[in-house]
Amino acid sequence: MKTISFLIKKLYFVLLWLLLGLGLFSCEPDPIEIDLPAHQPKLVIATQVAPEKYMLVQVSKSFSSLASNSDSLATDTTFMKSLVVEHALVQVTFNGRTETLQHLRNGLYMGANIVQYYGLTYTLFVRDSVSELECTAVTEMQAPTTFEKLEPEVIRTAKDTTVNLHFTIADQRPEKNFYLISLTGASRKNVIPWKGTRSVKSIQEQIILVNDDAMQQGRYSAKEKLTLGTSDSLVVTLTNISEPYYRYLELYRKSGNLMNQLTGEPINLPTNIQNGYGYFSAHNPTGEVFNLREW
Template sequence: MKTLSFLTKKLGFGIIWLLLGLGLFSCEPDPIEIELPAHEPKLVIATQVFPDKYLAVQVSKSFSSLAGEGTDLSTDTTFLKTLVVEHALVQITFNGQTETLKHLRNGFYVSRNIPQNFQQRYTLLVRDSVSGLECSAATEMLAPVRFEKLEPEVKRTEKDTTVTLHFTLADPGPKRNFFLISLVGANRKNLLPKNRIGTFNAVQEQIILVNDATFENGRYEGKEKLTLETSDTLVVSLSNISEPYYNYLQLYQKSNSLMNQLTGEPINLPTNIQNGYGFFSAHNPMVQIFKISER
């Protein structure tokens, strides 16, 4: 998301230290001017599809890695607010019709009128009226998939409640398949971050990625230890996603959290956004809801 390369920044510092070292052997070293190219911001896109025709798009802007230290910027709410885009035209075109998404807040735009049709092509257009930035993308809706088995195992003690999610996936076909499991109301217990920032949760807490290369005899059996949040309602969704989106999420997990991705060392993430960053995906999730208190 940071278009100014971290390598360029380190190279600049390396040159400076080299010149300082050479200065030990020269009384009057010639001054060297180092010019770095100006940062050119681009739009950053994140999307989420929900059952029953809901689709959400979050729009923000990239910024220079020289804007400040990541640890400082991650807690600077004033600075973070400057990244979200609140005055954009966000449109999804499908099956010959165009839907304009409604702006909510914090850069989120939502529609509840976009059918989730298998093999349907969806095109995204985003135009920011303030900055003049514009980007576009296209994706295809993949066929929905279901868990062959999904069951939370609940164990209660005097001190706490432990939930282990057991699930089985069946390979849906001869083509390579990639799966995204999303959690709401709980986090993966073995991947809790050391430091939580505001209301942003680490990405690896809330998603599980599986591909059929790990299947045995056409099936994958997995289990995840979860820690419940304030609610005792656990929502688990399963989506069939494209390989590029799978690769994007894998690398995104390595950034640890949304805050680290915004303010930490840059990671070269794949993207399908033209003239922007992020990813536009129109996967079709199947959702199951569990009331843990009743189990």
């Protein structure tokens, strides 16, 4: 249960990071005086399945990157809060039943009774009662998978500390599979969501994408040098994801941030949200938490 509890907190931070977009404006280009049609805002969706029967859905609104100076937007908490959707009806329909998610805070909604039927279709419906924007999406619940081997390696010298991760994924299934490995470093004092948004700054994350093309005799083994800074804890999760979501993450990783989604720029990341942006994915992570002080 310790791992499950820690992962739920970690997943909260992932979605909160999506909401706050700490690096959102760092790569925004200088304004160009061009005549564009008025931006029509849409809902932006991010989702995460947590162990057992939990699902988190984060809801925000897109905006025009030409709306204001990027430097002022980055520090304008009032503007950032205006993007958060706090009065939405969020429902997930599956297996002939519909569950209404409970609003938490910061545009985050949680369902505590979303039973996980692997291979079954799940439908998301979101309607913001304030803006009257709404969107829908359909996805398939992915079965969880586990590491065959997972072990961190910490090399300490007088000048530096290096953290490597050794892992092996075994895949003997006939169908083609796609995997997401998420590596998150955090100080223990900052893994509690209700400590405030300032604690998010010390959460660092990197992702590794693996598919069957990298497998040799049904296995993929690697040593990854982590770019995470010094931290007390390392959270490693492995997720079996769909091919469309895999392709989405490939482009997301290249973009470096969510600007194209949230600002409505002409070049947008792919989405499975009808009348919105983001991605509705019901992938199911498993993972472990390592206290790096013990290695």
